[in-house]
Amino acid sequence: MEPILEIEHMSVYFTQYERGIRRRVLPVIRDLTLSVEAGQIVAVVGASGSGKSLLAHGILGILPYNSHMEGEIRYAGEPLPRERSAELRGKEIVLIPQGVNYLDPLMKVGAQLRKGSRDEKVRERTSRALRRYGLSEETEEMYPFELSGGMARRVLIASAVTGIPRLIIADEPTPGLDVRAAKRILGHFRELADEGAGILFITHDLEQALTVADQVAVFYAGETIEVASAADFSDVENLRHPFTRAIWRAMPEHGFHPVSGTQPYPGSRETGCSFAGQCSASTETCRETDLIPLRECCGGMVRCLHPGKEASL
Amino acid sequence: MKHDRKEKNRRKSTILFLAAAVLILAAVTAAGIILEGTATETDFSRTNLAPGTGGLFGTDWMGRDMFARTLAGLSLSIRIGILTAAVSAVIALLAGTAAATLGRRADAVISWCIDLVMGIPHILLVMLISIACGRGFAGVVAGVALSHWPSLARVIRGEVIQLRQAPYILVAEKLGVSKFQNVRRHMIPHLLPQFLTGLILLFPHAILHEASVTFLGFGLSSEQPAIGVILSESMQYLTTGRWWLALFPGLALVLAVILFAVLGERLRQLMDPSSVHE
Amino acid sequence: MRLEARDITFHYPGRKKKPVLKKFSIAIESGERVGLRAPSGRGKTTLCRLLAGYEKPQKGQVLLDGRPLAGYRGACPVQMVWQHPETVVDPLLRLKDTLAEAGEIELELTEKLHIEEGWLERFPTELSGGELQRFCLARALHSGTRFLLCDEISAMLDLVTQAQIWDLLLKESEKRDLGLLVVSHNEALMERVCTRVVDLPWDNS
Structure with missing residues (x-):
């Protein structure tokens, strides 16, 4: 099937001020490759600070002005420059953001979803979208502060589906929700994917990602280190990268094993694999090879010189 | 890094601009003080000369050099501006902090005062206070200083109220950090940028109001070479075609005001912690 | 030691008709790790704030060894760790200064939390949530702490960081005989960490 979104070798750099007037350029995403097909949910899993949200901003063309991007993003087979994504976002490409903060606190929910239009058709469409997620007419007359966490999340989803989106980017859509509410939200994603949309589901929570995703891309320090199918996670032996195995083993139900060390800070990394500092299987070559490529491996992709080896437990 | 984007360093240019602006304003102030004697010197052999023959800005009907008068007036305005802005800002700091910390009743009283002062047109209030204090230098300073504090006081009140509830301050208290340490470590660093920016943005207001009150005759006495005095005197000569009497002093005043306003704005940008991303 | 809430009733100002907690009691002994379970918006965070002394109940008391919490001077023996670490560190202070507020922090502890030397010189906006949460834990685990209230401290963190943090907290609480209240979804x-689990009452009306 034709991928709806393809990202190849994307890098994002930030220019920042250090003390005083000195500046430095930070690479926050490095050589990222990812693709989403229609009808597919691709979860992007990574620690906070690994560059997940910037990926979403990069696709939507809303990266801050002190950053710049390299590499290529293709949408439905065609390149997606900033102008085109500006044109498509909110229509074909939609963002489901993290929380109520993204709603205008001074505007009623209904008016916000209609984006100010008084057209009868638009009114009909938005109330249908709200009804679909179990939100009654009254919700339209509510202000965002009157919504509970779960309702706000459903309003945000409803706002994304007032049109017919082809690509949905959900950036941490479930934090702070209890398990039942989160499950319901994720169920809505599955429905949308089954209707033909491609979904990029950005989260830090692997357990949740596995409940709905088809593909999982694992992020570490601004790089995709592994792309695996969700089924691969049923057995740790199928996983390719030592970090992915480490996450798997860190799940409470799989032993809750910690690995030592932390994700390196962007810019502090010199050469070599970024996970080398936390990985016991790392060798001299791991630390010295610059930019290990993402390559095919047993039905998925991995960025590792020794795939299949265990990290320190 | 691989890429070599030649982009201008915003922080550097801001700092350069700040330095230049301060330098210009300081130079004007100093020059004005030095030229104060020249500014009041009359020379009836050279009256009413247009710019060019009669010096850079021309001379007036008493043969006084307009360049010296403009600089002296501007210098006086800046000095009054700094004084009044500083007094105003201190009043604002005290009132704002008191409103936020001394309980509900104090807050109600101070907020009422803020509303009251803000409700009266500035120029009217400055005039009234100035007359009540006997006009002249003292009158103008009192008038401007006592009428310009409310907006900054309101900002500081809001900021302090917010800071008192800030989780990081509550946590610090829980960890046994003393009240005094909390104020020094957490409150002052957050208030200082607001305060300094407010202070600098008060200058242009203060200068303009001083000049307008003086122009209307409720401020500085007419012997002093103040911009307000120069402008009001030149009014009667404008119709006779002596445009330079009002143009240059007026322009100088406007430029000084703009300079202060931009200075404050740039300073705010620089002190904003999120400016590392700019 | 024993931290307990006795018959506390609490409502936010102006919401007297809808108390968050009504005649609620709970006791935590040293060395115990009590899990607290309840759906979203049911007052778990409020309970933590009450137990840590950030809020005062309208009725009832929060007692530490039979003495009201407010009676303890200096660094409080009951510390809370918050869900969003970025709200509880001063954005204008370097992290070493924030950390210094808890007095001397053992080097061993910061090492176990994998706090890197270079982070100390940085400002909070330069670090991720997971990195900041490590600082908050180090701060809350100062030498005088007897009880630690963990309000969803790992909900925003990735699995590896989560496992690291809980591994440390378990070891530390056993070593120092701390009492823990663990709020989590x-x-x-909960099953891994807690010695017992309490449900917050559903019916508050």
Whole structure:
């Protein structure tokens, strides 16, 4: 099937001020490759600070002005420059953001979803979208502060589906929700994917990602280190990268094993694999090879010189 | 890094601009003080000369050099501006902090005062206070200083109220950090940028109001070479075609005001912690 | 030691008709790790704030060894760790200064939390949530702490960081005989960590 979104070798750099007037350029995403097909949910899993949200901003063309991007993003087979994504976002490409903060606190929910239009058709469409997620007419007359966490999340989803989106980017859509509410939200994603949309589901929570995703891309320090199918996670032996195995083993139900060390800070990394500092299987070559490529491996992709080896437990 | 984007360093240019602006304003102030004697010197052999023959800005009907008068007036305005802005800002700091910390009743009283002062047109209030204090230098300073504090006081009140509830301050208290340490470590660093920016943005207001009150005759006495005095005197000569009497002093005043306003704005940008991303 | 809430009733100002907690009692002994379970918006965070002394109940008392919490001077023996670490560190202070507020922090502890030397010189906006949460833990685990209230401290963190943090907290609480209150949505985590689990009452009306 034709991928709806393809990202190849994307890098994002930030220019920042250090003390005083000195500046430095930070690479926050490095050589990222990812693709989403229609009808597919691709979860992007990574620690906070690994560059997940910037990926979403990069696709939507809303990266801050002190950053710049390299590499290529293709949408439905065609390149997606900033102008085109500006044109498509909110229509074909939609963002489901993290929380109520993204709603205008001074505007009623209904008016916000209609984006100010008084057209009868638009009114009909938005109330249908709200009804679909179990939100009654009254919700339209509510202000965002009157919504509970779960309702706000459903309003945000409803706002994304007032049109017919082809690509949905959900950036941490479930934090702070209890398990039942989160499950319901994720169920809505599955429905949308089954209707033909491609979904990029950005989260830090692997357990949740596995409940709905088809593909999982694992992020570490601004790089995709592994792309695996969700089924691969049923057995740790199928996983390719030592970090992915480490996450798997860190799940409470799989032993809750910690690995030592932390994700390196962007810019502090010199050469070599970024996970080398936390990985016991790392060798001299791991630390010295610059930019290990993402390559095919047993039905998925991995960025590792020794795939299949265990990290320190 | 691989890429070599030649982009201008915003922080550097801001700092350069700040330095230049301060330098210009300081130079004007100093020059004005030095030229104060020249500014009041009359020379009836050279009256009413247009710019060019009669010096850079021309001379007036008493043969006084307009360049010296403009600089002296501007210098006086800046000095009054700094004084009044500083007094105003201190009043604002005290009132704002008191409103936020001394309980509900104090807050109600101070907020009422803020509303009251803000409700009266500035120029009217400055005039009234100035007359009540006997006009002249003292009158103008009192008038401007006592009428310009409310907006900054309101900002500081809001900021302090917010800071008192800030989780990081509550946590610090829980960890046994003393009240005094909390104020020094957490409150002052957050208030200082607001305060300094407010202070600098008060200058242009203060200068303009001083000049307008003086122009209307409720401020500085007419012997002093103040911009307000120069402008009001030149009014009667404008119709006779002596445009330079009002143009240059007026322009100088406007430029000084703009300079202060931009200075404050740039300073705010620089002190904003999120400016590392700019 | 024993931290307890006795018959506390609490409502936010102006919401007297809808108390968050009504005649609620709970006791935590040193060395115990009590899980607290309840759906979203049911007052778990409020309970933590009450137990840590950030809020005062309208009725009832919070007692530490039979003495009201407010009676303890200096660094409080009951510390809370918050869900969003970025709200509880001063954005204008370098992290070493924030950390210094808890007095001397053992080097061993910061090492176990994998706090890197270079982070100390940085400002909070330059670090991720997971990195900041490590600082908050180091601060809350100062030498005088007897009870630690963990309000969803790992909900925003990735699995590896989560496992690291809980591994440390378990070891530390056993070593120092700390009492823990653990608020979490994650059943598997509660099962791993807690010695017993309490449900917050549903019916508050």
